[in-house]
Amino acid sequence: MFEIDPKKLLYFATVIEHGSLNKAAKTLHVSQPALSTSMDRLEAEMGMHLMERGPSGIVPTSFGEILYCHARLIREEVELAKRALLNARNGEVESIRVGSLPSMAGSVIPMALGRWRAMYPDGDLQVVENAQFDLLTGLLRRDFDFVIGLTEVFDMLDGLRQQVLFRDNRCVIARPGHPLFEVENLTWDDLVKHPWISPTSRRSHSVLEYVMKTLNVAAPQQVTVCGSLSLLKSLVATSDYLALLPFHAASSEFADGRLVALPFEDPILSRNIAVFFREGYEMDQPRKDLVACVKEVGLELSRTAPAP
Structure with missing residues (x-):
């Protein structure tokens, strides 16, 4: 199994986007020979041909295309981390960011948000609906403060905790x-x-x-x-x-x-509907109240659902 140097990945993404070692080197503030050596070592370490020169410049091979997709995401994560740390250092208050299953977003979440808004009319809130896997991946990446999802089809326990809210x-x-x-x-x-x-x-x-x-x-x-x-x-x-x-x-x-x-x-x-949050994450009162509203609405709707 090969080891991947994260710094070389960031360099690689820049080279692919510029299509030129010279242009990428200027953006990265390194010399062109040093960047060329770094890319040669990356290919040698991985044992794969990652780039080739085409009519329009450097382009990724099929292996390089796969690696570039992940390298770009890693670079974005680094930038997000920098921004989050700067916001925390400057004392900026972040929006409440919630992820929800589509089946919850049609009634449970809107009703819960209405009740929460009555308590926090000026609260800054972002809600995203998505599939379970994407929600939990986003939670681990800190895209969300917490996620409303189902306990079934759940195989990403590492680093996350869950608390059942209601039976759906x-x-x-x-x-x-x-x-x-x-x-x-x-x-x-x-x-x-x-x-x-x-x-x-x-x-x-x-x-x-x-x-x-x-x-x-x-x-x-x-x-x-x-x-x-x-x-x-x-x-x-x-x-x-x-x-x-x-x-x-x-x-x-x-x-x-x-x-x-x-x-x-x-x-x-x-099925059990739960709130998922990162291990060690502590909710403030507005977030706790929002989860409580979701639980309250979910319990009400589950009790009023007619039998088939």
Whole structure:
């Protein structure tokens, strides 16, 4: 296994972006021969050809393209660290930054924010919705102060803590008139005969795959993985696709008759929603109150969700 020198990675990213050792050397305030030697050593240490000269200058090879993507991210992380340290030293108050699952962002989070705003009308707040893996990765990178997510499909415990807020109840959603409404006493075997659309957890599996693996049930033959909640609901409403969603995430579609919940229940449809934060992170009172609002709303909505 080769070792990668972080400084050489930063140099490499600059060379690729400028397409020239001479221009990159001027930007980095090093001599062109020293930079050339550094790049030669990087390739030797990795045992890979990373750059080649093209008509427009230096361009990355296929290996170099992979390395450049990561090198650029490392450089951005260094700059973010510098900025965060300067802000902390200067006593600047940071915005509250929250990450949320898309299924929470349609009702739980907006309602919670409304209650929190009544307490902190001038509070500076940023909310981002994304897939679970991206949220937790961002949390580790300090993109967020905390994340509202699910305890299932969670394999990034190192450096993070979680606190369960409420139990969320999902249902199998379908369009009105779906063929499965003619089937009595629905089972998972009945459900998997139809196509599904599943929210992604952004790793090697989707949320639906996690459920099927837990139940030891064969996965549906046709599964479309989707990162957009609105697209997911539109596909279900206009086709024979099925999907798993909390009732509150599709309450407006249920109310206007575009979607309905199949008469199917299973303990696996309940899931824990938790707040995730970094190990050692201490919340101030506004952040604690925001988490409390999320918990309060989540408990209320989970109690009022009707049975299918």
